[in-house]
Amino acid sequence: xxxxxxxxxxxxxxxxxxxxxxxxxxxxxxxxxxxxxxxxxxxxxxxxxxxxxxxxxxxxxxxxxxxxxxxxxxxxxxxxxxxxxxxxxxxxxxxxxxxxxxxxxxxxxxxxxxxxxxxxxxxxxxxxxxxxxxxxxxxxxx
Numbered sequence: 001x002x003x004x005x006x007x008x009x010x011x012x013x014x015x016x017x018x019x020x021x022x023x024x025x026x027x028x029x030x031x032x033x034x035x036x037x038x039x040x041x042x043x044x045x046x047x048x049x050x051x052x053x054x055x056x057x058x059x060x061x062x063x064x065x066x067x068x069x070x071x072x073x074x075x076x077x078x079x080x081x082x083x084x085x086x087x088x089x090x091x092x093x094x095x096x097x098x099x100x101x102x103x104x105x106x107x108x109x110x111x112x113x114x115x116x117x118x119x120x121x122x123x124x125x126x127x128x129x130x131x132x133x134x135x136x137x138x139x140x141x142x
Contacts, residue, residue: 033074033125038118039133050086054116062091064106064139065119071132072100076124078131082109082138083118095131097124 038053062082075097082091093105111117119138123131 032127033076033123033129033131034127036120036122038120039136050083050118050120054086054118057111057113057115057117059113059142060111061141062107062109062111062117062138063141064104065091065093065136066102066104066139067136068102068134069095069100069131070134071130072098073129074098074123074125074131075129078121078123078125080105081120081122082107083120084109084111085116086118088120095121 038050065080065082067080072095074095077097078095080093080095082089089107089109091105091107091109093103095103117138121131
């Protein structure tokens, strides 16, 4: 299997398998409703600061995002969107109010060497509600 390096926000290269890129669970304090947050591949999330969650890529095509939602008390839908160089792409999905389980969103987005990749979550609900993500992956073709 071919492997590629992606630059992490921690300034160290991350060796990733050619087919999937895993990201960890959110920490104990999960994101709360009614905010925009970015999944950070170094072990958490970044409320409102996309730059701290971006990864510099090598040339590839992202074909899907998979997340494991283990808890969801939000009373309205949320969206998850793959972003390229700080802009939304066509690869998006909806997390319905209260929905849990393994969720898979598919599409096709090309990245060139040096492009920045991030995953945005716009959470529904209110500040007293939340969602818990226990890891996931991005599917990549190189």
